Amino acid sequence: MKKSRYGACLVGAFLLLTLDSGYRANGQERSAIGRVDTLPWPASFGLGRPATQAEIALLDIDIRPDGKGLPAGSGTATAGKAIFTLKCAACHGTDGGGGPGGTLVTSGAASGKRAEKTIGNYWPYATTVFDYIRRAMPFNQPGSLTNEEVYNLTAFLLNASHIINDKAVINAQTLPKVVMPAKNLFLPDDRRGGPEIR
Amino acid sequence: MKSTDNQVTNMPTPKKLSRRTLLGGAATAAVAVVQTSFAKAVQIGISGTSFPADDPTKRPGVPPGERGTRSLFEKAAKKPSDISSRTPLQDLYGMLTPSDLHFERHHNGVPAIDPAKHELLIHGMVEKPMVFNLADLKRFPSVSRIAFLECSGNFRTGKETLSPQDICGLTSQSEWTGVKLSTLFREVGVRPVATWFLAEGGDAAVMTRSIPIRKGWDDAIIAYAQNGEALRPEQGYPVRLFLPGWEGNTNVKWLRRLELSDQPYMTREETSKYTEPIKDTERGPGKFRQFSFDIDARSIITFPAYPNPVQPGWIEIRGLAWSGRGKVSRVDVSTDAGKSWHSATLQDPILDKAHTAFRYLWQWKGDETEIMSRVTDETGYIQPTIGQLLEARGPDMGGYHLNPITAWQIKRDGRVLHRPETWK
Incomplete structure (x- = not known):
């Protein structure tokens, strides 16, 4: 029993040596041994299935800052206010002024205090407002709003934050063009690694 | 956890008690055993309100089970x-x-x-x-x-x-x-x-x-x-x-x-969310850091630590150190409020981007002091104090990516308390 196991080990060691010399014979660097398990990989493992355009469309709900992904439809602040009062005010306060779910609209910071971070002063892209409301709100019924409702709510919050006027129509063309006050607040990570403390 | 009682109540009614349970009898209420349709006794959880006060070597234990359980004496829980x-x-x-x-x-x-x-x-x-x-x-x-x-x-x-x-x-x-x-x-x-x-x-x-x-x-x-x-x-x-x-x-x-x-x-x-203020930049003050992915090196002593008190004598100071940028190179421990530092022992394996356990043996003579740890990672980054972070990030630094040296106060009576940091 012991002897045959020992034998198997020897065979294993021999295989390793053969592989090793094989790669060297092919002119590859010694470091190629570190990738020994990936070298014989097939071009494809043949796992999974091709995604259909229909199923991609169903799941692909993200909105980019350039507006890619925005659906048809439009909204206004007036229509949004009614929906907000009904579906959002319980958590975010009347007109988004604050509640257990956080403040969305800044009413002006008390003197000597830092302003709360809100859509008007801390959200760099208006498209994020649409994206986030549609995917995650209302908190107790996420994903229940129609695209039209989301456009209306987005228009309401942008108007309440004094970013668009109350007549503005928000849709796939106009939303990406809204310039947010916080647009230039953000910089990519400026930490560079190494000993420096940043 | 009070779930032990519930576990017993919520169990399917045993069709038949096993011989072991009967042997264990009322004194081992902590043991629950059911019989399957294949007439095989299985342990479905070691639970109950009390363990026998008598000698566990004098009665059979619980039969093998399908899933392990934690001893009822262990109370570790998330918060x-x-x-x-x-x-x-x-x-x-x-x-x-x-x-x-x-x-x-x-x-x-x-x-x-x-x-x-x-x-x-x-x-x-x-x-x-x-x-x-x-x-x-x-x-x-x-x-x-x-x-x-x-x-x-x-x-x-x-x-x-x-x-x-x-x-x-x-x-x-x-x-x-x-x-x-x-x-x-x-x-x-x-x-x-x-x-x-x-x-x-x-x-x-x-x-x-x-x-x-x-x-x-x-x-x-x-x-x-x-x-x-x-x-x-x-x-x-x-x-x-x-x-x-x-x-x-x-x-x-x-x-x-x-x-x-x-x-x-x-x-x-x-x-x-997940963005934090930067002190000053070429593009002016009041900017925020975005896409700050890497976790900088950090350590904390987990023993001695609140709420557990200590007694004078030999204490093995224990803790964890880690870095999102590589391996932990060393951990230093101070037992005199940061005046002097001593190299702690690192427990193998020391892995890339992994919690690494450290230890330092210390004789506490009963005097009031503060103990703390400081990690250095393989990039040469040394865990900062809250003061160094403030200096680097400014007084508005938010709550993200804070990795300061954390100190424990050892009181004369053996109480161990966090040394609060203030910066606002």
């Missing part, structure tokens, strides 16, 4: 809030976090997902948009890696009665197993123009983060297992993104979709 639940670092040993004590952070609860119905869609800037189910993912070449996972909002202070769990319990460590994302990238044929990808969860927040593609090619794992078994629901069952060394939020759980893109999506979690 939940509305949005997170913290790991009891002060109650743990070694480098691994038991899966059921791994911290939780989620944005609208833990979803219940049927793995048979869960799929991962990869699309966007790829040659072949594909859908993979769990069985597919498990058939790909796999990888396992022990690494920490830490929420970037993981520092609390402000009062003395805080334990390691309270101060930084949003870090845990597991062995994660899955398929390398690079393997899947290869399979779908990621186009060279793709520079970012969006990761989306299938929870009620349908949470999304944009990730630079180089992390996907480098060491990202599509993980389906944790510490040898399927992921826990709280950690993303049935499949999650795992990005070694990167802030917890980017490790999207309940992963359902990856979309390759040539720009970030500027999702809510990478703009209005």
Whole structure:
């Protein structure tokens, strides 16, 4: 029993040596041994299935800052206010002024205090407002709003934050063009690694 | 936990008591055994309100079981809030976090997902948009890696009665197993123009983060297992993104979709959240750091620590050190409030981007003092004080990516208290 196991080990060691010399014979660097398990990989493992355009469309709900992904439809602040009062005010306060779910609209910071971070002063892209409301709100019924409702709510919050006027129509063309006050607040990570403390 | 009583009440009524249970009798109320339809006695949990006061060597023990249980004497538990639940670092040993004590952070609860119905869609800037189910993912070449996972909002202070769990319990460590994302990238044929990808969860927040593609090619794992078994629901069952060394939020759980893109999506979690003030820049003051992925090196002493008091004599100071940028190189411990530092022993294995246990033997003579630890990682980064962080980031520094040296006050009567840090 012991002897045959020992034998198997020897065979294993021999295989390793053969592989090793094989790669060297092919002119590859010694470091190629570190990738020994990936070298014989097939071009494809043949796992999974091709995604259909229909199923991609169903799941692909993200909105980019350039507006890619925005659906048809439009909204206004007036229509949004009614929906907000009904579906959002319980958590975010009347007109988004604050509640257990956080403040969305800044009413002006008390003197000597830092302003709360809100859509008007801390959200760099208006498209994020649409994206986030549609995917995650209302908190107790996420994903229940129609695209039209989301456009209306987005228009309401942008108007309440004094970013668009109350007549503005928000849709796939106009939303990406809204310039947010916080647009230039953000910089990519400026930490560079190494000993420096940043 | 009071669940022990409930466990007994909620059990299916045993059709027939086993001989062992009868032998154990009323005195071993802690043992629960049922008989299956195959007339085989199985242990379904060691529970009950009391253990026998008599000699366990004088009666048979519990028969073998299907799943292990924790001794009723062990009370380690997570500490939940509305949005997170913290790991009891002060109650743990070694480098691994038991899966059921791994911290939780989620944005609208833990979803219940049927793995048979869960799929991962990869699309966007790829040659072949594909859908993979769990069985597919498990058939790909796999990888396992022990690494920490830490929420970037993981520092609390402000009062003395805080334990390691309270101060930084949003870090845990597991062995994660899955398929390398690079393997899947290869399979779908990621186009060279793709520079970012969006990761989306299938929870009620349908949470999304944009990730630079180089992390996907480098060491990202599509993980389906944790510490040898399927992921826990709280950690993303049935499949999650795992990005070694990167802030917890980017490790999207309940992963359902990856979309390759040539720009970030500027999702809510990478703009209005998980961003922090920078002191001054070439572009003026009042700027905020975005896409700050790497977790800087950090350590904390987990023993002695509040709430557990100490007695004079020999004390093995124990703790954890880690860095999202590489391996831990050394940990220094001070027992005189930072005046002098001594090299701690590091416990093997010292892994890349992993919690590393450290120890330092100290004789406490009963005098009041402060003890603290300071890690250095292999990039040469030395864990800063809160003062150094303030100096670097300015007085408005937020709550993200805070990794200061954390001190414990040792009182004359043996009480161990957090030394609160103040900066506002």
